[in-house]
Amino acid sequence: MKVSGWEDIREEVLRRIRARDWAPGAAIPTEEALAGEFGVARATVNRALRELAEEGVLERRRKAGTRVALHPVRKATLDIPVTRLEIEGRGQRYGYRLLAEDRDEPPPAIASRLGLAKGAALLHLTALHLADGRPVLLEDRWLNPEVLGRAAPDFHAVSANEWLLTHVPYTTGDIGFSAANASAAEARLLEVAEGAALFVIDRTTWEGERPITCVRLAHAPGYRMQTMV
Amino acid sequence: MKVSGWEDIREEVLRRIRARDWAPGAAIPTEEALAGEFGVARATVNRALRELAEEGVLERRRKAGTRVALHPVRKATLDIPVTRLEIEGRGQRYGYRLLAEDRDEPPPAIASRLGLAKGAALLHLTALHLADGRPVLLEDRWLNPEVLGRAAPDFHAVSANEWLLTHVPYTTGDIGFSAANASAAEARLLEVAEGAALFVIDRTTWEGERPITCVRLAHAPGYRMQTMV
DNA sequence: GTCGTTATTATGTGCAGACATATTCACATC
DNA sequence: GATGTGAATATGTCTGCACATAATAACGAC
Numbered sequence: 211m212k213v214s215g216w217e218d219i220r221e222e223v224l225r226r227i228r229a230r231d232w233a234p235g236a237a238i239p240t241e242e243a244l245a246g247e248f249g250v251a252r253a254t255v256n257r258a259l260r261e262l263a264e265e266g267v268l269e270r271r272r273k274a275g276t277r278v279a280l281h282p283v284r285k286a287t288l289d290i291p292v293t294r295l296e297i298e299g300r301g302q303r304y305g306y307r308l309l310a311e312d313r314d315e316p317p318p319a320i321a322s323r324l325g326l327a328k329g330a331a332l333l334h335l336t337a338l339h340l341a342d343g344r345p346v347l348l349e350d351r352w353l354n355p356e357v358l359g360r361a362a363p364d365f366h367a368v369s370a371n372e373w374l375l376t377h378v379p380y381t382t383g384d385i386g387f388s389a390a391n392a393s394a395a396e397a398r399l400l401e402v403a404e405g406a407a408l409f410v411i412d413r414t415t416w417e418g419e420r421p422i423t424c425v426r427l428a429h430a431p432g433y434r435m436q437t438m439v
Numbered sequence: 440m441k442v443s444g445w446e447d448i449r450e451e452v453l454r455r456i457r458a459r460d461w462a463p464g465a466a467i468p469t470e471e472a473l474a475g476e477f478g479v480a481r482a483t484v485n486r487a488l489r490e491l492a493e494e495g496v497l498e499r500r501r502k503a504g505t506r507v508a509l510h511p512v513r514k515a516t517l518d519i520p521v522t523r524l525e526i527e528g529r530g531q532r533y534g535y536r537l538l539a540e541d542r543d544e545p546p547p548a549i550a551s552r553l554g555l556a557k558g559a560a561l562l563h564l565t566a567l568h569l570a571d572g573r574p575v576l577l578e579d580r581w582l583n584p585e586v587l588g589r590a591a592p593d594f595h596a597v598s599a600n601e602w603l604l605t606h607v608p609y610t611t612g613d614i615g616f617s618a619a620n621a622s623a624a625e626a627r628l629l630e631v632a633e634g635a636a637l638f639v640i641d642r643t644t645w646e647g648e649r650p651i652t653c654v655r656l657a658h659a660p661g662y663r664m665q666t667m668v
Numbered sequence: 669g670t671c672g673t674t675a676t677t678a679t680g681t682g683c684a685g686a687c688a689t690a691t692t693c694a695c696a697t698c
Numbered sequence: 699g700a701t702g703t704g705a706a707t708a709t710g711t712c713t714g715c716a717c718a719t720a721a722t723a724a725c726g727a728c
Contacts, residue, residue: 389618
């Protein structure tokens with residue numbers, strides 16, 4: 211068994227955990243001890259254990275040492291897709307239609323999520339994304355008009371998502387996933403039966419302290435988000 | 440502006456990207472150059488840039504250098520929760536009821552996902568998870584009986600998920616999220632209207648090459664998975 | 669025994685130097 | 699022009715050392 215390189219060490223540690231050499235909740239040897247055993251520098255062991263801790267397999271605390279996680283909260287990393295690229299990546303033709311665009315006061319729920327004063331007006335966009343001509347995603351977006359600058363984009367030509375991606379990228383925010391029955395209006399636009407189960411992504415983004423946008427993406431039935439764990 | 444420590448460097452790089460000092464798609468200085476500018480070791484810059492690359496903000500290739508991601512595929516990391524802990528974490532009382540347990544040949548879709556030969560029998564469990572006495576999650580699980588060993592657990596007393604977590608932890612697998620309308624049977628068990636939108640998590644897990652389990656978790660309406668980006 | 673202080677210790681992070689490795693680019697060849 | 703080859707180079711990783719930091723454990727005062 212050749213152990214060299216932090217990935218080998220990561221695998222060996224994982225093997226020992228799975229083999230119950232190191233039981234859940236129990237402490238494992240110190241970095242120094244493992245470095246000695248494997249014949250590598252402590253930094254190399256540190257790298258391996260740090261990765262495993264980030265994955266939720268190990269729990270590490272200064273002085274207390276490293277132990278095998280008792281309740282390994284598995285962490286899945288999802289790629290949040292750009293709709294156009296996702297559709298084109300499946301070999302389908304991407305289409306986009308702006309349905310409505312006005313300036314309006316958002317409902318209280320949206321305003322408070324963005325941390326806006328009452329009465330502030332936002333740009334309200336509704337749009338449909340199509341794959342091979344069939345509607346697959348209904349977008350309902352509230353957008354802070356401040357971010358548009360003087361060169362207000364034409365959201366008929368370019369989707370808000372893509373415009374934001376190139377003009378206000380690298381934002382922070384939160385994202386939520388849920389299921390919802392299609393309302394009558396949603397059903398009509400997405401060309402599905404009323405009450406159909408939609409996969410809904412809610413996303414709110416900021417750039418630093420400045421609110422950018424709050425969007426609800428309702429995916430037509432059949433949509434599935436997948437990842438490896 | 441004091442820049443020391445890899446987190447400071449990470450922030451400063453992010454600031455420059457947001458400020459458009461470094462445009463999307465453009466290459467940024469080499470690690471060596473940045474190390475010189477910030478007065479730190481290259482390893483420190485490397486750590487900062489590596490983290491940003493893992494987040495999808497930067498793209499790095501040997502020799503080609505580091506560039507700002509053109510289509511920053513945002514990556515969200517979700518904690519995959521243990522149902523009991525999730526419910527108790529909300530301050531609710533957790534309940535669990537095993538509805539059915541038999542040994543059966545799984546449907547072809549399940550068998551092929553687990554990579555099983557035709558005719559292999561699996562343990563089939565159906566269970567309901569409750570919060571404050573109200574059903575919130577319907578579990579439909581196929582389980583490889585090999586993993587049970589001689590001490591076959593009593594799945595009336597302990598949920599399969601928790602038993603697996605303590606007896607076959609640290610597995611790999613894939614996980615998918617989707618929305619589905621409640622079937623008549625599902626609606627009855629979850630005490631919701633037929634056709635209600637359920638948030639469904641499909642999960643398949645292996646331990647190395649050995650298939651462990653394949654489960655469908657149908658969450659009652661109101662369920663929401665959330666994370667920061 | 670309880671409480672507060674101090675010493676100890678494992679991890680977290682840093683530095684400088686080195687070699688490995690994957691690409692790219694330039695050049696020579698066909 | 700197309701293709702293969704080799705040098706150049708930026709990132710990837712490792713080592714060995716050092717100090718910082720946080721949390722525990724040991725100790726003493728009461």
